[in-house]
Amino acid sequence: MFQGASCETPQEIINIAATAEAFAVTLLGEALASSERGELPLNPEAVGTLRAARAAEQAHFDVLTGAGAEPLTLTFTVPDPELLANPGLFFETLVALEEAFIAAYLAAAQQFAIQGNAEMVQLALQIGAVEAEHRAGARFFAIEAGALSGVPNDVAFEKALFGSVGEAAAALEALGFIGGSGTEISYPGPGEIDTTGVSNLEP
Structure with a gap:
């Protein structure tokens, strides 16, 4: 479905980004629903953090689609049912996903800069910075669950994992x-979007 070309059009970039944001909204919604059913044991702080992250991802999706993005799919798959039952596995996986999202927005910013699109460079950096906050939050709870060690904010520079946004999408497929x-x-997943405590819902 996805191509990892090194030169992508603005439309291709925002289409893939919107797809990733839809996935994030959906997965977080499923995690929160699993927690409500007692299947994924999360403490109140973790639930609040995931609700806020989901609201931010929805805000990203809204801005991208408002700019003309068309998600490539709104249906996703959970490869391992334990993901929505084991807090350590969930948060460890969420860290890896956030690292992919951060790297995707770094690649997007680079592409937009090459194309001379300063407004979209700014948007990519604004979204990528929030994904980095989500990574640190996920690491905190992964460490708390014993799945990871160290400190939540453990990097001085984020990893530039991809040369294109398409490579990030291909990684989600893989x-x-x-x-x-x-x-x-399926997007948006169960439950309402709760923006409690989340500000700057528009760039």
Whole structure:
């Protein structure tokens, strides 16, 4: 479905970004619903953090689609059912996903800079910075669950993992979150978006 070309059009970039944001909203919604059912044991602080992260991802999705983005899919897959039952596995996976999102927005910012699109460079950096906050939050709870060690804010520079935004999307496919054989989940996932405590809902 996705191509990892090194030169992407603005439309291709925002389409892929909107797809990733839709996935994030959906996965976080499923995690919160699993917690409410008692299947994914989360403390109140973790629940509040995930609700806020979901609201931010929805805000990103809204801005991207408002700019003309068309998600490539709104149906995703959960490759391992334990992901929504084991807090350590969930947060460790969320850290890896956030690292992919951060790297995708770094690649997007680079592409937009090459194209001379300063407004979209700013948007990519604004979103990527929030994804980095989400990574640190996920690391905090992964450490608390014993899945990771160290400190939540453990990097001085984020990793530039991809040369294109398409490479990030291809990584989600390879991990089984898009077009995989696991349980299908659909955007926006269960439950309402709760923006309590979240500000700057527009760039």
